[in-house]
Structure formats: C-alpha cells, structure tokens
Amino acid sequence: MKVFTQWRSRFVVMVIFTTLGVGLTQTQAADVQWESRFNHTLGISFQLPKGYDLAPTSSLTYTNGQSTISFHELTSRRIHNVDLDVACHGLALDAPGYSYEVVNGGKQDICLYTNKRNQTYTSIIAQQRRTTANGRRYDYLLVSAPPDELLRLTQSITFDDSVSAVTYLDEALRTVRANFVYANKVNWDSLYQNAMASVDQFSSLDDARQALKDVFAKLNDISAHDAEIFSPDDLNSHGGYGFEQEILAGDDFRTVTLIYPDSPASLAGLVVGDQIETINGMNAAEAPQPDGKTVIRLEVARPGQAETLKFRLVPDFYSTSLDVIGRQLPDQISYIETYSAGVSGDDLSYPDDAQQLIRTLDQQNTCGWIVDVRRNPGGQALIMSLALAPIRGDGRWFGLKDIAGDVSWYSYQSGRFPDISDNFKVSRPYSVQESDPPVAILTSPYTASMGEMTAYIFQSRKDAQTRIFGEATGGYLSDGLNIIHLFDGSIMDVVSDVGITPDGDPLPKNIQPDVVVPTDYSLYGTDKDPVILAAEEWLHSQSQCQAQLSQQAPPQNQPNLQTTNEIRLVATSAGVVNIRSGPGTGYDIVIKLGNGTRLEVLDRSTDGTWLKVRFDGGEGWIAATLTRTNTMQKQ
Template sequence: MALLVLASHTGCAATAEVPPEQPSTERTEPAPTTPSTRQDYEFSADDYVDEALSFIEANGLFINEIDWTATRTSVTAQTADARTPEETHQALEEALLQAGGRHSGLQPAGTGGAFAYAPTPKAKKLPGGVVVLTVPAFRSPRSEHIDAYAAGAEEIAAHAGDASCGWIVDLQRNYGGNMWPMLAALTPLLPDGDLMQLIDRDGNPSRVSAEGNEVFFDGKMLSQTTEVDYEDEHRPVAIVQGSATASSAEAVILSFSSREDVRSFGAPSAGLVTGNIVHTLPDGTVLRMTRTHMATGDGQMPLGPIPPDEISPEDPIQAASDWLLDECNAAPSPGN
C-alpha cells in the first residue's frame, strides 16, 4: 500500500458525509461525573477552558505545526467572559480543528443519542461459494451492544461452509466509530500478530494486534469476542469500500493488509486515517482529539484517502464476487 498525499488538517469539511460525532476511538478517558448526578458542579470559564486546552495540548497530532501559544492565548481571551459552557464551544472547537484536523471535534453535553439499538455485522450467501459480510459503523457505549457487535465473529463461523470461494467484507456504509469491537468481530478472517500501528506526533508507534479472538493495543487486551473455533487464513478476502468508508473502517482496511490474498474494490475511502482520544468535560461535553496517524502493520502510513486496488463505480460487490470466483476457478483442485 503506497503512501498517499497529505490530507489537509486545517479544519476543512470532510470529503464524505461522515457524521462528525463518530470518532475512530484510540482510547477513551474515564468520564467524570456529569451535572445530572453531580449537583455541586459550578461552571468556571477559566477552569473549564484550561482543562480543555490542556487536553488538546497534550494530545493534538498537529500541535507542533501550528502556533499553539497564539492559539491558546486567543481562545482564553475569547472565552474569558463566558457564563455557560456553550459560550466557549466555538472557540474550543476551532482549537481542536487546528491542533487535530478535521477528524477532531466537540460534542455538546446531551447530544450523544440513546442507542436503543446498534447494528451488528451480518453475513449473506451469494452464488458460487461467496459470502458477503456487511460490517456497519459502531458507536454505542453500551456494553451489551459492544458484546453483540464483537459477536459478529459467530456470523463468520456460521457461514464458513458457504464461503468455499472466499469472503467479501463490505465497508461501503461504515463511517467508523469504535474500532476495537469491529476488529474483534473480524478476528476469524484476520491473522494472528500485528495488524496495524497508531503513530503519534513524535513518531512513536503503538501496535494493534490480534491473537485468537482477542484484540490488543500495545499488548493490552481491549476487545474480544466469544470464542469461535474457526479461522480462515486461506480463502481470499475482497474488501469493498467507498467515499463514506471512514475512520475505524479505514483501520479495518489497513488491518487486512497484514494478510495475503486480499484485494479491494470500490472508490477511495474518506481519508480519516487517524486515531482519536476522547475526553469528557465536567458538564458532559465530549472533546474528540486526533492523536495518531494510522499505519499498516509494517509502518506504511496513508495520509489521505485509501484507494482501492480496483476502481468499481458501478457495482463493487459484483466486481469483488467476480474476482473471488476467478480466483476460486483458477486454484488447483485438492490433491494436485
């Protein structure tokens, strides 16, 4: 996978319709008690803004490429007379975008949604021994949703007999979210070992790896699925992507580059190939700060949209299926 042209990180709008509140979460800081349960919370503009700016300064991926001292001074001056958290948000979001680029942002308290339902990976059999696994976006914080999503590995195991010619991993409508259960759900199709890297502003890499049905971040297990006694490292995998394939879905693309017999189809991805860290302010407002570049397991770092191996604007699922069937028909029969 070749290195790509550096994407703008000056706060421009996303190139695809990617909801700004859907981060590719590197890790999440514990949220403090919010005002709904902490009745003694009193807003102080100085303290609130200082907490936010300190978090940005500690983590911003592009902080060394801007005049951070000037930015901090400007934000502090703009918010000095704020009487509510909301009156600081515009200035803080501008600082987030300058320090972290278009994948960073601010989500006001109470706007996260109820998450009564979260979609999970689903498999569908196609003719000829091909199975499509649709991998949706995922952002629910609820533990039962996380477990249900990661259990997508069971979908793979249940359709193993139908995938005699291979798998299609469909990421076309996956705008991202939490990458950890996403990767856990795909462990039957991913090899054990290093999958990808997250590289900070000082060039320090952290490794994302898999072992069995568990996914690790620098050796610490962050997600797992129910134990599935199935692993397919031999049948080819076709990745289907598009302009809305973003963030954690792009992490999936990079993770599959660690195995052989993979080919991608569709259109260039959204180009949000960065990892975020999330911090919750005392009123419940969430800051999403871009902290790392994503890279392949061997350190190749795309800095913009990831192109598919084959541009397939009309019907990428069909193009992927055709490739799998061609590969299957060309393979030597058992015993030869």
C-alpha cells in the same frame, strides 16, 4: 477511543504510585510559585506548582519535565460514615509496609502514608461518592507527588460541583494540547491567548465551548479527522430522521445510502437508493443539512417509478447500532457487511456476534470472502478490528502512535489484542478453515476512518490475495480520534494518534480501489449490485474457488432435470431482516439476512403472512411483507 487496562487492585496502584517518588528532584517550597488548577476528569480544584502541565496523552498525570504528580480515583465502601482514623486504618491495610497519620488543616479528610524509606503518598477522602467525567464512581483519591509538594497539594484539593467558563476553557485547552498529535505544527501560545480572550467571569460554558470550536476549526486544517466538541444537549438529543445520504459525483440530488431500522425514515417507507430531490421545497443538493430536530418534507424520485414520492419525517429516537450482516452467495462465496461500531454503549457484543456469523458462513465450505465497508464511516478501533479477525488471522495489523511517540500495536492473537487490552476479547474466537483466503473488499467515498482501516488490514496481508473494488475512500485513514470527557458531561473528539503500518511507516490518507466500480444504490446489496458482481467474478478466478467449483461440477452425460420453484428475495429498507424459527415475532432468531438474499419458499403460515424458506445454510420463517417475488429456474 482508546481502551486501557484497568488497575487490578488498590495495592498495585499504591505500589506504582510510591515508586514514582524515588529519585525525584527536591524543590524548595519557598522558591516555588503555585497556581490554581482544575481537573475535568475528577471535578476537582487544587494548587499546583507553576511549570507543571498535563503529561502527554494523560488526564490525571502532571509533569514539569523532572518530577511527576499523579492522581488516581478509587472506590471503598468502608471509609464513609466512620471516624477518620478508622478510615485511614482501613486504607492502610491495602498498603503493607506503610504507616499512616491523620492530617488536619486541609479542606478534606486526608491520610498521609509513609514507609521506612520515607516514600510518601496521600489519600484524600470525598465526603460522599463522586463520579468522574466518563462515569466511573470513586470514593477517594490517591495523590503521588514530590515529598515537599505533596501535603500542600493535597490540602488544597476541593471537590467541585460547578466551574467557571474561564477555568473550564483553560483546562480543556491544556488537555487538547497534551493530546493533539500534530501539536508541533501549531502556534499554541497564539491559539491559547486568543481563545482565553473570548471568555471572562460573566461567560457561560456555552461561550467556552464556542471558543473550543474556534480552536478546533484551526486544528482541522492540519489533521485528516475533524476535532469536535459535543455539549450534553448534543449528546442527549439522539433523535433524528434515521437515514444517511450522500451527494454522489455529478448528481444534483441526494442519494439515500442507509436506513436505520424502526426510525422515522424506515417507518415512512424511505428506501436505500431513493433520490432526494427537494428538502422543505429547496433543491436537496443546495439545501442546508437538516438538524434532526424539526419536521422535514422530502420529494423523492425512486428508480423504476415514474411518480414523485413525498415524505414528511418527524424526528424521533432510534438506535444507530447495526449488526454485522452476512449471507452465502452462489458458488461458496460468503458476503459480510460491517457498519460503524463501538460508538454507542449498546454494541459491545458486536465482535462476538460477527465472529459467530463468520463461523456459520465458513462452515458452508466458503472458498472466498466479500467484505463490504461501503457504508462504514468508522468507529472504535478495538471493537471493529476484533469483528473480522477470523478472516484476517493472527499477526500485527497496524499501530497508532500518540504525541509522545508511543505506539499501540494492534497485534491479534487468540481472540484479543494483548498489547491493547487484556480484558476486552472475544469469548469464542474463531479462525476460518481456509488459511489466508481470497478477500474482495468493497469501498466507497463514504468508507472512512476504521472503515478504511478494515480495507487496509486486508490489503496489507503478506502473500495473500486481496483486491479492492468500488471507489476511493473518504481520506481519514492517516490519523485517529480519542474521546475526552469534560466536567459538565461534554465530550471532545481530539486527533490523538497517527496510523502506522506494521513496519512503522505512515499509513496512506485513503484506500484506492484496484477495480473502479461506482455504487448504484438502487441495486445495493442485491444480486444485480455491480460492485458485488465484479468481486464475485474475481473470486471465481481464484484457485481456492476454482477447486470448489470443479468438485461441484455435474458428471458428464448426466441429464439436468429442471423444476420450477417459487423463489423470493429479501426486500427491506433496513438492510437486514430476521429469519425466525417459527411463523411469528415471538420465535427465536435463526439468522439475519441482508437485502437481496435468495429464498426458496417451502411453506406458508395459515394466514399467509409468514413464509417458511430455505436459504444457503438452513431454513426458517420470514414475514411475507419483507420479500419480493422472483421466479427462476432452479437446477
């Protein structure tokens, strides 16, 4: 999903639109054939001269190669329930130098604006406030077109509350063609004709969406990512079981790789590393993927336990938003795990939260970093990139090139990517104290898309130390998806960009590890996780961490006094727990710690259900049920 800078004022929009009319080729209306068109974003039908189609990457601008027609939706509280002349006059106040006249004879209320150089545009007022396909409210449209086409076009506009399957599919296909970055590799005429032949006046929108799915199946043979369409029912059915799973190489079972907090799987006691042997009585490796809508029964083997566990999961609603988690490991190595972000609307604080977590860890004299993206399938590029910027640092990281050849450069500077968005930025940007620190990236086959990009942006650092541990990533790095909203609330994921390096070269399809270490999910995130151990060993060998260790070495001939303390480890299927300022859920959250974090027990609540603990960097309280015992000798 791309992020675009919004217009700062209606006056700016008007100025931009009026300049579009300069130098446009004049056409003779009598010689031009017009056709009916529909716009998914605005929900309007209108007449357009033949030869115009959506401009590349656009949903509101049409071009015939010489001239341009543009729509833009705007809000105004002073134009409803007033006389049309009063409404037109109110809008004219936003465009100094333009006179206006009220135009009759159209299907809607129209104001025609003209300046001294005979440049024109129109405003068409909706009878009531409207909503675009992506949820923005608007009251009127600005229309910019060649002068001899402008008035007829504007008079033809109607604001629609429904659309036929034929029109729906036709405009959706045109939108895909305007955005699909590999369009030159597709026989569009054949695809379009076959798709349109599958619907008629009696077809439903479900039929139109199925035709789009058939088109996407062919496009997906070309791109790394899969284009998809989701109906409103699909989008509103967020219920499910609450776990992710993979069939790992050579296995005949499915391994649980992630549990979402407060989901059916979490509440039932399923944990990361569980091995699902059967689903509804069928071998799990061969069983159909559960649909998230019906009750399922699982038979599960848990490493270290002899008996088979049985679970009955009833689908329910839960949040898929997961915070960045982190902790400091021994010897001043800090560990960060990132998940998908920017897909739902409730994780916009992800970059700020991540940067402040990095600030907390860095101020504990961190000498090297482990960034774990083994369970990161990707997300919104801007949000996910901002999260780890304190470690990556300023500079050009990568680019996304669209069908028109335009590149959006992700160049980080002071808490934002100015070439992408002036508005979306981190409120308190941070940079780590150690410039270009050594970074170990952990990957798996489940690492995909922006998860892979995370690995790439560190791997591509010049004159810096980065090493990749784990397994080859999923293979979705070379291109990216754009979310396109349709009139009925459906959305299309369309492959709209190819990834490029800072030097302009194509990105590789995936990331290959420098050190191959398969993930053992039964040990995931613990102090015995083999991938983390391999990363720690490498970081210990780097000069920054060796300097830290030498400063901490005990003086020679100094006796080492040993005392036995109770040590516990965080134990949670959710992957992260809250450490609070007091013994109860009503107290503030001090920090979030990941599974396997070492805790030194300092005290207990009166009833013994909460433990006061010390962790690297502070103290707090944790529910005793979220820990497991582990007695060890502490220096």
